[in-house]
Structures are given as C-alpha cells and as structure tokens.
Amino acid sequence: MVRRLLFILLALAAARVFAAEVQVAAAANFTTPMQKIAAEFERESGHKVLLSFGATGKFYAQIRNGAPFQILLAADEATPAKLEQEGAAVAGSRFTYAVGKLVLWSARSGMVDPRGEVLKRGGFDHLAIANPRLAPYGMAALESMKAMGVYESLEGKLVQAENIAQAYQFVASENALLGFVALSQVMEGGVLKGGSAWIVPASLHAPIHQDAVLLTTGQGNPAAVALLRYLQGAKARSIIQAYGYDI
Amino acid sequence: MSPGDLAAVWLTLKLATVVTLLLLLVGTPVAWWLAHTRSRWKGVVAAVVALPLVLPPTVLGFYLLLLLGPRGPIGQLTQALGLGTLPFTFAGLVVASVLYSLPFVVQPIQGAFAAVGSRPLEAAATLGAGPWDRFFTVAVPLARPGFLTATVLGFAHTVGEFGVVLMIGGNIPEKTRVVSVQIYDHVEALDYAAAHWLAGGMVVFAFVVLLALHLLTGRREEGR
Numbered sequence: 001m002v003r004r005l006l007f008i009l010l011a012l013a014a015a016r017v018f019a020a021e022v023q024v025a026a027a028a029n030f031t032t033p034m035q036k037i038a039a040e041f042e043r044e045s046g047h048k049v050l051l052s053f054g055a056t057g058k059f060y061a062q063i064r065n066g067a068p069f070q071i072l073l074a075a076d077e078a079t080p081a082k083l084e085q086e087g088a089a090v091a092g093s094r095f096t097y098a099v100g101k102l103v104l105w106s107a108r109s110g111m112v113d114p115r116g117e118v119l120k121r122g123g124f125d126h127l128a129i130a131n132p133r134l135a136p137y138g139m140a141a142l143e144s145m146k147a148m149g150v151y152e153s154l155e156g157k158l159v160q161a162e163n164i165a166q167a168y169q170f171v172a173s174e175n176a177l178l179g180f181v182a183l184s185q186v187m188e189g190g191v192l193k194g195g196s197a198w199i200v201p202a203s204l205h206a207p208i209h210q211d212a213v214l215l216t217t218g219q220g221n222p223a224a225v226a227l228l229r230y231l232q233g234a235k236a237r238s239i240i241q242a243y244g245y246d247i
Numbered sequence: 248m249s250p251g252d253l254a255a256v257w258l259t260l261k262l263a264t265v266v267t268l269l270l271l272l273v274g275t276p277v278a279w280w281l282a283h284t285r286s287r288w289k290g291v292v293a294a295v296v297a298l299p300l301v302l303p304p305t306v307l308g309f310y311l312l313l314l315l316g317p318r319g320p321i322g323q324l325t326q327a328l329g330l331g332t333l334p335f336t337f338a339g340l341v342v343a344s345v346l347y348s349l350p351f352v353v354q355p356i357q358g359a360f361a362a363v364g365s366r367p368l369e370a371a372a373t374l375g376a377g378p379w380d381r382f383f384t385v386a387v388p389l390a391r392p393g394f395l396t397a398t399v400l401g402f403a404h405t406v407g408e409f410g411v412v413l414m415i416g417g418n419i420p421e422k423t424r425v426v427s428v429q430i431y432d433h434v435e436a437l438d439y440a441a442a443h444w445l446a447g448g449m450v451v452f453a454f455v456v457l458l459a460l461h462l463l464t465g466r467r468e469e470g471r
Binding site (some may be wrong): 060158 | 312315316317318330334355413414415417419431434435436
C-alpha cells in the first residue's frame with residue numbers, strides 16, 4: 001500500500017517536471033473547437049495550454065513585435081508562410097489544420113433557402129460579412145457573391161464586421177437579417193444550432209486553408225511540439241470535423 | 248492619403264460636429280439641473296451621466312447593438328415610427344456618440360454653473376430679470392470657460408471614439424467608417440504606411456486641441 005502510494009506520488013512529481021506551458025494564438029473562427037481540443041490535450045498530456053483568440057492580422061503584428069506566442073493557428077495560409085519567410089516561424093513546421101466552410105446564415109428559420117436564392121430575391125436591409133481586407137471568410141464571401149453575379153445588387157446592403165465573430169454577432173442579434181459566417185460558428189455536433197443556413201459551395205470561392213505554424217519562440221518547448229502533433233491526430237481531427245470544417 | 252482616408256476624415260469631422268452641437272443642447276439643461284438641484288435623485292442622475300467614463304466602450308456598444316436592434320425595445324420603437332433600425336447608420340453613430348461623450352460635456356458645464364453660484368442670479372433677479380433672461384445673459388456668459396472646455400472635449404472625444412463605433416457601425420464607407428476604424432483596418436491589413444498617416448495625424452490633432460484648450464482657458468483665468 002505504502003509502496004503504491006509512493007509510486008503514485010513519484011509519478012505525479014515526474015509528470016509535473018515534464019509538464020510545460022504553451023501559449024497559442026488562434027483564429028477567432030476556431031474558438032470553440034480549439035477550446036475542446038486544448039482541454040483534451042491538457043488532460044492527456046499534463047501540459048498547460050494558454051489560448052488567445054483574435055484576428056490573424058493582429059496576431060501577425062503582435063508576433064513581429066515580440067508577443068510571447070509559441071504557436072499560431074491562422075485563419076489563412078498566407079500569414080504563417082510570411083512569418084516563416086521572415087524567420088519568425090520554424091521552417092517546415094507549417095500544415096493545414098482545417099479547411100473552413102462558408103455559410104450564409106440567418107437567425108430566423110425559413111429565411112435562408114437551401115440554394116441561397118434569397119440573395120437574388122432580396123427582402124433584407126443588411127447583409128453582414130467579415131471585412132474582406134482582413135478576414136479570409138470575408139474574402140470568400142465577396143468571391144462567392146461575385147461568382148453568383150449578385151455582388152452589384154447587394155453592395156449597398158453590406159455591413160462589414162471586424163472579424164468573423166463580430167459578423168456572427170450582427171446576424172445573431174438580427175441587426176443584419178443575413179450574413180456570411182463560418183460554418184463552425186453555427187454548427188455543433190454536426191447539426192445547425194438554430195436559424196436557417198445555406199452552405200456555400202466550395203466551387204464559388206478559393207478554398208479557406210487555415211494553417212498552423214510553430215513560432216521560433218516555441219522551438220524546443222515540448223508542449224508546443226506535442227500540441228501541434230496532437231492537432232494532426234485522429235481525436236483532434238474528429239473534433240474539427242464535428243464543427244463543420246474539412247480536413 | 249487615399250480617397251477612402253479622406254472620406255473617413257470628413258465623416259469623422261461631420262460626426263463630431265453634429266454630436267457636439269447636440270450635446271451642448273442636451274447637456275446644458277442637464278448640467279444646470281445637476282448644479283442647482285437639491286433633489287435626492289441628483290446622485291443617481293450624476294452617476295448615469297458619468298457611466299460612459301468608466302464603462303468599457305465595448306459594453307456600451309454591445310448593449311446599444313442589442314437595444315437598438317430589431318428585437319430591442321428602442322429598435323422596435325424606431326421601427327414602429329417608420330425610422331428603421333439605427334445600427335449601421337450615421338444617425339445610429341450620432342446617438343451612440345452622444346451617450347458616449349455625454350460626461351465630457353455635462354461635467355465641465357456643471358462645474359462652471361456651480362462656480363458661478365446663485366448670487367449673481369439673485370442680484371439679476373432683484374434688478375427685475377426673468378428666469379430665461381438670467382440664464383442667457385448672466386449664467387451662460389459667466390460659465391463661458393466651462394462651455395469652451397465642454398465643446399472642445401466633446402468634439403475631441405467623439406473624434407477619438409473607437410470601440411462603440413466598431414460594435415454598431417458596420418464599417419460602411421462614407422456612412423460609418425470613421426478615422427479610428429480606418430486606422431484599425433490599415434493596421435490589421437498590415438498597411439502600416441497608410442496607418443501612420445492617419446494615426447500620426449490623430450496624435451497631432453489631439454495635442455493641438457489640448458494645447459489650445461489650455462491656452463484659451465488659462466488666459467481666461469488669468470484675466471479674471
């Protein structure tokens with residue numbers, strides 16, 4: 001008995017010695033899945049994960065100016081590539097952790113039809129999108145509207161959110177009856193949480209590849225390396241897919 | 248500066264001007280009441296007026312978005328009146344900015360009215376001046392430094408507004424995209440050169456405004 005207790009104590013002490021901390025900057029659209037993944041990872045590995053969520057462009061500026069992040073989970077592929085080029089990220093550590101899906105969503109049921117015809121029909125004052133200059137989902141929304149030939153007629157109705165989380169907020173509060181958001185925001189466990197939605201066909205816009213990268217500050221941190229490996233594992237992938245991402 | 252930047256500057260100046268005029272109109276009676284009342288509600292009203300000083304702009308913006316939205320009580324009222332909803336419009340920004348800058352206008356005027364006190368007004372009354380006459384020919388001229396401070400601070404604070412506009416503006420060119428939001432966009436899009444033009448301009452503007460305020464009010468006090 002005493003021996004077993006001693007063994008457990010020793011094991012715990014050992015785990016503490018090996019447990020490390022990793023600071024992660026993650027795209028706003030990946031908030032909920034990442035919280036789940038981090039919780040699972042912490043439970044399995046004993047490492048500690050500190051998460052910050054926000055716009056990828058802002059994280060870029062912060063990382064370039066000495067922010068203590070060790071991993072970036074970007075909303076695009078350009079930013080991690082740029083960081084790698086500039087020597088702020090570890091070469092060869094980049095990979096796509098999720099492919100985002102764009103959805104036209106309304107908090108009202110029956111508002112959005114299964115083919116997105118509502119965009120041609122009208123009957124709404126405001127259409128929310130994320131700022132195309134800043135957010136890949138905003139750019140994808142713009143491309144989709146142009147591909148459908150409805151951009152000219154909708155331009156006057158567009159309201160731009162600073163990021164995809166705010167676009168969701170505009171639509172959820174019905175200040176905008178419709179909006180382009182990330183499927184991950186309106187889907188949980190493989191079903192729509194509420195309202196009505198149309199998943200925009202991927203053929204209408206350039207794919208939204210979301211890349212992860214190990215920053216040079218995270219080099220040699222076992223927790224950072226382990227988390228990136230975990231993100232590519234089966235468990236993380238199934239969580240990511242449950243929120244409506246492809247991978 | 249790009250045409251988009253100039254449009255943002257113009258919009259910001261227009262917003263700040265409209266808001267400042269409205270605030271002087273709304274804030275003066277409130278300040279007068281606060282300076283002279285003995286009501287037990289004084290503390291409550293003063294606290295409400297001062298709320299925007301301590302609340303994060305995101306709180307104000309978030310609640311305005313919900314209150315003014317189609318499901319909020321104010322939004323339902325504006326819809327019933329045929330005005331539509333206020334978020335994402337210039338009028339919406341004006342309403343939000345009036346609330347946001349209210350303490351910056353009310354408090355200096357209130358302080359000035361209190362400093363004038365009731366004796367000059369009583370003297371005017373014994374000379375036969377009616378209440379409106381006393382207010383406009385005695386109280387307001389004597390409280391001029393307070394009005395000057397209120398105007399400058401109200402204007403400058405509206406120019407510097409960011410969080411509330413970000414929450415309810417919708418970033419629409421020439422309608423709700425003000426300078427502070429435009430700067431934020433430039434920074435986020437990594438266009439630092441464009442950001443510097445506007446951001447540097449804001450620093451100079453703020454400095455000049457505060458310096459001018461100091462010189463104007465300072466001279467007035469010495470002149471007394």
